Amino acid sequence: MRGSHDLGGLPAGTVDMAEHEHGFWEKRIDGIRLLLSDKKRQLISVDEMRRGIEALGKEAYDKLNYYERWTASVTGVMLEKGVITADELGRKMTEVEERDKARFENG
Amino acid sequence: MSEHTHDHGHDHEHSHPNQPDIDAEPMGYYQVMGSALGELLIEKAVITADELRSAIEDVDSRSPEGGATVVAKAWTDPDYKSRLLENGTAAVDELGIDMPATHLVVVENTEKVHNVIVCTLCSCYPRMLLGLPPDWYKANAYRSRVVREPRAVLKEFGTELADDVEIRVHDSTADMRYLVLPRRPEGTEGMTEQELVEVVNRDSMIGVTVPKAP
Amino acid sequence: MLVRRAYPPGHIRTPWYIRGKTGVVERICGDFGNPEELAYGRDGKPKQPLYRVRFMQNEVWEDYTENPSDTVDIEIFEHWLEPGA
Numbered sequence: 001m002r003g004s005h006d007l008g009g010l011p012a013g014t015v016d017m018a019e020h021e022h023g024f025w026e027k028r029i030d031g032i033r034l035l036l037s038d039k040k041r042q043l044i045s046v047d048e049m050r051r052g053i054e055a056l057g058k059e060a061y062d063k064l065n066y067y068e069r070w071t072a073s074v075t076g077v078m079l080e081k082g083v084i085t086a087d088e089l090g091r092k093m094t095e096v097e098e099r100d101k102a103r104f105e106n107g
Numbered sequence: 108m109s110e111h112t113h114d115h116g117h118d119h120e121h122s123h124p125n126q127p128d129i130d131a132e133p134m135g136y137y138q139v140m141g142s143a144l145g146e147l148l149i150e151k152a153v154i155t156a157d158e159l160r161s162a163i164e165d166v167d168s169r170s171p172e173g174g175a176t177v178v179a180k181a182w183t184d185p186d187y188k189s190r191l192l193e194n195g196t197a198a199v200d201e202l203g204i205d206m207p208a209t210h211l212v213v214v215e216n217t218e219k220v221h222n223v224i225v226c227t228l229c230s231c232y233p234r235m236l237l238g239l240p241p242d243w244y245k246a247n248a249y250r251s252r253v254v255r256e257p258r259a260v261l262k263e264f265g266t267e268l269a270d271d272v273e274i275r276v277h278d279s280t281a282d283m284r285y286l287v288l289p290r291r292p293e294g295t296e297g298m299t300e301q302e303l304v305e306v307v308n309r310d311s312m313i314g315v316t317v318p319k320a321p
Numbered sequence: 322m323l324v325r326r327a328y329p330p331g332h333i334r335t336p337w338y339i340r341g342k343t344g345v346v347e348r349i350c351g352d353f354g355n356p357e358e359l360a361y362g363r364d365g366k367p368k369q370p371l372y373r374v375r376f377m378q379n380e381v382w383e384d385y386t387e388n389p390s391d392t393v394d395i396e397i398f399e400h401w402l403e404p405g406a
Contacts, residue, residue: 001330002337003333005228005229006227006228006336006337007228007247007251008228008250008336008338008339009251009254009255009337009338009382011251012248012251013248014263015248015249015252015260015263015264016243016246017241017263017264018243019241019243024163025134025138025142027163027166028141028159028163029144030162030163030166031159031162031163031165032141032144032148032159032162034165034166035159035162036148036153043153045359047332047356047359047365048359048360048361048362050228050332050356050360051332051361053229066242067137068137071137071140071141072137072140074144075140075141078148081362083148083151083153084144084147084151088147089140089143089147093139093140093143095143096134096139096142096143096146100133100134101133104133210350228334228336254338255338255382256386256387257387257391258387258388259387271388272388273390273391274387274388274392275391275393275394276392276393276394277393277395278336278393278395279396280334280335280396281397281398282371283371283373
């Protein structure tokens with residue numbers, strides 16, 4: 001099966017040249033993966049991250065944007081390695097979400 | 108479960124990396140995930156907030172100006188240009204640009220040959236020289252088509268080459284990273300190296316456009 | 322050099338479109354860790370020779386309509402290459 005990322009030569013539409021300003025959250029995941037892959041930590045390699053992205057499957061590859069795929073992959077590899085547990089992550093995500101909601105409620 | 112109540116005291120500004128100027132909407136699922144991941148890693152001392160801030164600043168500090176400086180020097184210094192084409196990594200290191208894990212291959216546009224760079228498999232890009240890649244470089248259309256019909260794709264960027272020009276596509280699949288050395292445009296004779304830096308645009312170093320004299 | 326016609330699963334950096342095609346070595350890049358192994362957290366050693374291989378576009382694509390001199394250069398690891406056509 002051809003990987004959903006292996007795009008060379010496939011039919012596609014015209015190039016959309018619009019560019020967006022990189023959001024803070026995008027730079028943050030970039031920073032996180034740079035640190036996790038550095039000599040001090042060596043917790044993820046760029047190859048592992050790419051493999052993680054490829055393993056997301058076609059639907060996710062098409063639906064998620066570039067940095068969302070990075071986030072999914074890096075988080076998945078950290079779970080695989082036990083750097084974080086699913087329970088910790090789930091609870092923290094709920095906490096983050098609630099904090100975010102409160103930010104809007106409080107105006 | 109560890110009773111780790113969030114300490115707003117000393118580390119409030121580090122552990123709440125929401126930036127009010129951009130977060131005008133509620134966070135999406137993956138933003139929440141990324142935020143949670145960052146906080147957990149800091150709590151576990153896998154990374155520190157300072158290291159993260161520094162890493163983000165480093166990402167922000169790279170721009171196409173690095174690549175443009177290299178090109179302008181190659182245009183004005185023939186010995187540098189030879190060294191650059193011979194060993195890109197060493198030549199950019201002379202200018203203080205470090206390629207930590209990858210090797211730089213600089214490919215020269217001539218009257219007869221035009222080079223264009225792509226990473227069909229993901230988005231490999233010489234970030235140390237050009238900063239973050241543009242959205243189109245990472246998107247499906249470019250990655251699918253430039254390797255198959257480069258002239259048609261270049262035309263979409265407004266670039267038309269003579270029929271007899273050979274187009275050389277470079278697919279960055281492994282540890283090499285590529286920079287196109289565009290042709291110095293006519294009308295730039297007598298410009299200083301610093302002035303030439305302004306003439307070199309990012310897209311010409313990817314190979315989808317050619318630089319123009321101001 | 323011929324790019325082997327093999328289609329394993331896993332993290333493969335030899336693009337689908339070039340498998341089974343024949344090109345010429347443009348340069349030897351040096352030895353690098355094997356990404357197929359690095360992808361699973363292994364050390365990718367022994368390092369493998371990496372080549373830049375040049376292909377004629379009109380041999381890669383059946384219906385290539387642009388300049389017949391056009392080429393595509395791709396970095397390919399030695400274990401994906403065999404001599405000849």
